[in-house]
Amino acid sequence: MSKSSDTLKLPWTNVLGAQFDSVEDADAWYMNYSRLVGFSVRKNELRRSKFGQTTIRRWVCNLEGYRAEKYLANDNRVREPRPITRTGCKASFRVNYDNSSGKFTVTEFKTEHNHPLTSPNEVHLLRSHRHVSEGDLAQAKALRHVGVKTCQVVDYMGDQVGGSHNLRFKRKDLQNRLDADRSAEIGDTDSVATIAYFTAKSDNDPGLYHEYTLDDENRLRNLFWTDYMARYDYECFGDVLAFDATYKTNAYQKPLVTLVGTNHHRRTTVFGFGLLGDETVESYTWLLQTFLSAMGNRKPKSVITDGDKAKAIKTVFFGATHRLCCWHLERNAQANIKNEDFTRKFRDLMLTGMSAGEFDQRWFALVDEFKLHEHGWVKQMYAKRHKWAEAFLKGTFFAGMRSTQRCESIHCYLNRFLQYRLKLYEFVLQIDRALRNIRTTEVQDEFKTKFSTPVLTTHLRSLEKHATNVFPISVFNWIREEIRQEATLIQFEALNCTNTNYYTLTQFGNVDIKWTVVYNKPTNKIDCSCQMMDSAGIPCRHMFHVMKVEQFRNIPDNMILHRWTKKAKDYTSCNLARSQVDSEISDVARFSSLSTATNKMCFYAAKNEHSYKEALAAINQLTSKFQELFGGQRTCHQSSVYGPQTKSTVLDPVVVRTKGAATRLKKSPSNNRKCSVCTQPGHTARRCPIASNSARSSEANAANNDSWGTSILARSSEHFSFYNSEASYEIETQNECGSSSQPCSESTDHLWNNSSMPPSMGSNTFTFLPYPTMHSDMWPGDNSFH
Numbered sequence: 001m002s003k004s005s006d007t008l009k010l011p012w013t014n015v016l017g018a019q020f021d022s023v024e025d026a027d028a029w030y031m032n033y034s035r036l037v038g039f040s041v042r043k044n045e046l047r048r049s050k051f052g053q054t055t056i057r058r059w060v061c062n063l064e065g066y067r068a069e070k071y072l073a074n075d076n077r078v079r080e081p082r083p084i085t086r087t088g089c090k091a092s093f094r095v096n097y098d099n100s101s102g103k104f105t106v107t108e109f110k111t112e113h114n115h116p117l118t119s120p121n122e123v124h125l126l127r128s129h130r131h132v133s134e135g136d137l138a139q140a141k142a143l144r145h146v147g148v149k150t151c152q153v154v155d156y157m158g159d160q161v162g163g164s165h166n167l168r169f170k171r172k173d174l175q176n177r178l179d180a181d182r183s184a185e186i187g188d189t190d191s192v193a194t195i196a197y198f199t200a201k202s203d204n205d206p207g208l209y210h211e212y213t214l215d216d217e218n219r220l221r222n223l224f225w226t227d228y229m230a231r232y233d234y235e236c237f238g239d240v241l242a243f244d245a246t247y248k249t250n251a252y253q254k255p256l257v258t259l260v261g262t263n264h265h266r267r268t269t270v271f272g273f274g275l276l277g278d279e280t281v282e283s284y285t286w287l288l289q290t291f292l293s294a295m296g297n298r299k300p301k302s303v304i305t306d307g308d309k310a311k312a313i314k315t316v317f318f319g320a321t322h323r324l325c326c327w328h329l330e331r332n333a334q335a336n337i338k339n340e341d342f343t344r345k346f347r348d349l350m351l352t353g354m355s356a357g358e359f360d361q362r363w364f365a366l367v368d369e370f371k372l373h374e375h376g377w378v379k380q381m382y383a384k385r386h387k388w389a390e391a392f393l394k395g396t397f398f399a400g401m402r403s404t405q406r407c408e409s410i411h412c413y414l415n416r417f418l419q420y421r422l423k424l425y426e427f428v429l430q431i432d433r434a435l436r437n438i439r440t441t442e443v444q445d446e447f448k449t450k451f452s453t454p455v456l457t458t459h460l461r462s463l464e465k466h467a468t469n470v471f472p473i474s475v476f477n478w479i480r481e482e483i484r485q486e487a488t489l490i491q492f493e494a495l496n497c498t499n500t501n502y503y504t505l506t507q508f509g510n511v512d513i514k515w516t517v518v519y520n521k522p523t524n525k526i527d528c529s530c531q532m533m534d535s536a537g538i539p540c541r542h543m544f545h546v547m548k549v550e551q552f553r554n555i556p557d558n559m560i561l562h563r564w565t566k567k568a569k570d571y572t573s574c575n576l577a578r579s580q581v582d583s584e585i586s587d588v589a590r591f592s593s594l595s596t597a598t599n600k601m602c603f604y605a606a607k608n609e610h611s612y613k614e615a616l617a618a619i620n621q622l623t624s625k626f627q628e629l630f631g632g633q634r635t636c637h638q639s640s641v642y643g644p645q646t647k648s649t650v651l652d653p654v655v656v657r658t659k660g661a662a663t664r665l666k667k668s669p670s671n672n673r674k675c676s677v678c679t680q681p682g683h684t685a686r687r688c689p690i691a692s693n694s695a696r697s698s699e700a701n702a703a704n705n706d707s708w709g710t711s712i713l714a715r716s717s718e719h720f721s722f723y724n725s726e727a728s729y730e731i732e733t734q735n736e737c738g739s740s741s742q743p744c745s746e747s748t749d750h751l752w753n754n755s756s757m758p759p760s761m762g763s764n765t766f767t768f769l770p771y772p773t774m775h776s777d778m779w780p781g782d783n784s785f786h
Contacts (some may be wrong), residue, residue, distance in 0.1 A: 019103040020095060023057050026104055030059050030093045030120075031128065038117035039063075039091065040126035058094040058108070062127060063087045063115050075689065087115045121165055130169045132177040139180070145433075147417055150175050156500055182426070191220040191650040194424040198225060207231055209294040213286065213649075215277065219651040222283060224290045225428070226272035229439065234271045234295050237261045238571045240399045241300040241317075243270070244325075244407035245279060249418040250427045252653045255279060259291060260406050262399050264472045264568035265445040266369070268406040270438065273431060275424075277656060284312035292316060302398050310387075319395045324388040326350055327403040328370075329381075336377040342370050351390055351402070353530065359391035395531040399563075400478075413438070424652075449473050449566060458483045463547060466554040475564045478538060485541040486548065494549075503549070505542050517542045524556050537561040 020026040034041045040062035047056040066086050074081075094108035123129055132140075136157065143153045154171045158164030169177075185193075207228025215221045238261060245255040257274040272291055276283045288309075292299065302321040303313050313322050329350065334343045345366055349359070364380065367684055374380045386392045417430040417742040449472040458464045460483050467479050492514060493504035503517040516529045526547070527533075532540035539547075539559050547555070578719045605615035674681050677688040 004569065015106050015109045018106045019098070019101065020106075021103055023054055023095065023104060026057065026093075026095045026106075027059070035123055035126075035129050037111075038119065038123060038126075039089075039113060041128040044092070045094070053097065055097045056094065057104070058092060060093075061089040061091040061113060062091070063089040063113075077687065080687075089113050097580060098353070113268060124165055125170070126165060130173050132169045132174055136169070136174070137181065139494075140178060144178065149311075150178065164646070182423075185425070186187055189650065190423045190425055190652045194220075194428055195456055195650060197425060211290045211294075215648065217651065218649070220424075220653045221277040222286055223275040224272060224287055224294070226291075226294050227435075230269075230271050231295060233263065233269045233569075234261070234298075237263050237269060237399075238271065238295065238298060239301045239397060240304070240401060240434055240562065242304040242401060242404050242407055244306055244404045244411070245276070246411040247413070247415070248420040250275070250422050250424065251420065251655075252424070253420070253655050254653065255413075255656075256418075257284075257287060258407055258410050258414075260318055260410055262401065262406065264444065264475065264566070265442065265449070265472050265562055266400070266478070267442060267445060268410055268438075269442070270435060277653065279588070281309075281311045284309045285315055286373055288312055288316035302396055304401055305399065306404055306406055321393070322387055323393060323396075323398060323402070324384065325403040325405075326388065327405060332377070333381075337370070337372070337375070339370065342372075350388055353394050354391045359385070359389055393535075395534045397537060398535060400536045410438075445472065445474070454480075459487060460544065460548060462553045462554060463544065470555070470565055472564075472566055475538070482539065482541045483544050485542040489541060489545050491545070491549075500544075501550075503542075503546055505545060517540045517546050519546050519550060525558050526556070532557065537564055 008019050020029070031041060032624060041059050042062045042064065043057075044060040044064070045056060045058035046054065046241065049055050063086055066088055067084055068307040078095070090110055091113050092108055092110045094106070095101075095104040096107045098105045118126060119401050131545070140150075140153050141155065143156065144150070148156075151171055154174060155165070156162060158167050161167060171580075195212065198208060202208040205228050207225075208225070209231070210223070212223045213221045240261050241259060242261065243257055243259040245257045247253070247255055249256045254275040254277065257276060259274070260268050263269040272294065274287045275290075276287060299317050300320055302323060303317055304323045304325060306325045310322060313320065326347075330343060330347050332344045334340070337343065337346075349362055349366065354362075363385075367373055367378060381388075414431070417434045418427065422430065452473070454468055454473060454476060456464050456468070459478060464480060464483055465481075471479060488508045490506050490508060491503060492506045493502075495502040499521050501519040501521070503519070505515045505517060508512065518527045519525075520527075526539075526543045528540050528542045530540050530542060532538065533543065538561070539555060543559065572760035601615065605611045675683050675688045676685045678690050
């Protein structure tokens with residue numbers, strides 16, 4: 001036999017004396033034989049010469065030998081013992097090296113087994129025949145890379161081959177292979193791999209910026225990173241900054257801080273990410289200082305947070321207006337006051353624009369109504385009113401933002417990519433993938449704005465037409481709503497002076513509120529008392545009323561904020577020519593591309609038997625060609641990740657306690673339960689020495705009974721019972737659906753085997769249980785056997 005394919009065709013009746021070119025050929029033949037017969041194989045004996053040449057190789061049945069007695073006699077068990085699987089099977093296969101021929105000759109081939117052989121639909125569960133091939137691993141990694149769970153990967157791959165039972169592995173095998181591949185990719189130190197990834201990525205993205213700090217034990221404490229696109233977005237839209245922390249996104253429980261803003265499509269744009277060791281003022285101060293350094297020391301005009309970072313913001317962003325998130329304040333009001341009527345009025349007071357005097361008047365009236373003069377939270381909120389009340393924040397630019405909702409939406413989106421078990425290296429890879437998807441949405445918005453024009457629907461067509469030419473669609477829709485609302489305004493008073501016109505307006509259905517609009521003729525500038533232009537950056541409905549009265553055909557240039565226009569982000573100055581895809585992602589992309597390219601071929605090749613065989617032969621030929629080309633070796637991702645680095649200088653961080661984490665309570669001593677078998681305290685039925693001795697006796701009896709061991713197989717899930725003159729017994733088998741009972745009047749002297757078993761029962765594993773329990777002593781010997 002000179003070829004491996006010929007060895008697999010060796011007849012089973014002519015094995016002794018046969019020769020193989022290598023140990024691998026002999027191993028392949030015996031593996032194929034054991035799979036067809038239905039048993040698992042274990043390598044047993046290996047001998048080598050002094051030159052390293054293999055002289056003897058022996059394989060045995062996986063059930064060969066017995067478990068050592070010392071493990072069976074151990075009474076001080078911490079865990080439940082594993083079930084006994086060894087039966088002393090003598091089946092074996094051995095080859096010896098023949099110096100004269102240079103081949104391996106079969107010198108031993110025993111085929112007798114003293115245990116049941118598996119049926120064809122159970123062979124995939126045998127340990128030696130479970131194997132995850134390189135192709136299966138590549139497909140699983142491609143699916144896992146986009147967030148598909150391992151169980152779903154197995155379902156998908158099983159569906160491709162006609163069922164999970166046709167796969168050569170179990171879900172746990174695939175998970176173990178993926179974990180091993182992940183460990184090899186990350187290496188010994190997760191932190192070093194992460195930092196090395198940023199270093200390697202900077203070759204493709206020169207604008208990448210990352211910074212980290214270490215603790216006293218040289219462990220990674222804080223980490224911040226941003227890339228070129230995020231820094232360019234901050235240059236265009238960094239006038240408003242919002243940031244918040246989210247939790248349970250990585251294996252170290254480090255809080256993830258996202259720093260975001262809003263772009264000219266009113267979409268959330270990400271400026272950077274930070275992983276902190278804790279949520280102290282010092283950690284946030286370091287994060288904001290590092291962020292400011294990465295953005296060229298350009299401070300935002302306004303900052304929105306949930307309230308925990310006031311000191312850090314005041315230190316780093318001195319002069320910026322700090323606004324507290326209205327959503328968090330509303331939730332805190334309900335949690336502290338526990339009155340829905342108060343929460344509703346508090347929210348109305350927080351978001352309604354009014355003068356400072358009117359705010360104080362309404363606030364004290366609210367406090368008097370609910371008698372909250374001495375309430376600590378109420379006093380604290382009044383002291384911070386300049387950070388949350390619209391009466392004091394009116395006129396400060398926030399780009400239409402009042403809460404950290406954009407941070408929450410980003411966190412919700414990231415949760416699709418992140419999970420609490422992710423190591424840092426995997427974590428940053430998933431963050432990059434999510435970021436690419438977010439930026440793809442921006443490209444789609446840009447395309448939609450460039451190649452579509454909204455239909456004009458308002459009564460001020462010329463102003464609306466000009467708005468479509470200047471603003472992106474999302475901002476245009478925002479402005480168009482203000483144009484529509486202009487129709488509800490009533491001009492209460494108008495005063496025309498030499499260079500300035502004054503207009504007093506009210507709204508239909510709400511005449512108590514008045515707005516004053518001032519039009520300066522020399523500068524062509526319009527100012528409104530609602531200050532929407534200053535707060536949101538777009539003309540308000542009151543300004544559009546004045547434009548209508550003054551016969552404006554276009555919106556004045558001084559009322560067009562550049563950050564909301566179509567030209568707010570000059571994509572030509574944004575260098576995207578260099579690829580930002582690392583080698584691993586390129587491998588996955590090539591695999592996915594090839595898989596997609598073969599889909600059409602597979603569709604037509606499966607139409608008939610001839611085309612199927614022809615396509616399969618061509619695929620096998622190409623597979624063999626590339627296998628020989630790459631030598632069957634896997635790519636080592638670790639070298640590409642670490643690059644020139646060879647020494648680990650940064651240790652992995654410890655798991656941190658995050659804000660709001662539950663305190664672990666000490667376990668109370670358990671009740672002194674009694675065993676249900678021997679009624680003695682100190683153990684349960686699972687660890688009962690009487691029950692374990694009975695089980696070992698049963699297993700020994702089963703091992704000595706060859707007739708039962710070779711004839712009874714576990715296939716069906718039924719529950720039978722039989723009777724004799726002294727006791728009634730039932731035969732029970734379990735499956736996924738539970739158990740069922742069915743009486744059977746058979747004598748205990750008659751035991752079924754393959755020849756006498758009823759056809760309806762097939763081949764089963766039976767457990768004999770006493771029925772009823774009070775008559776169990778009438779059954780001689782042990783009450784169960786297999």
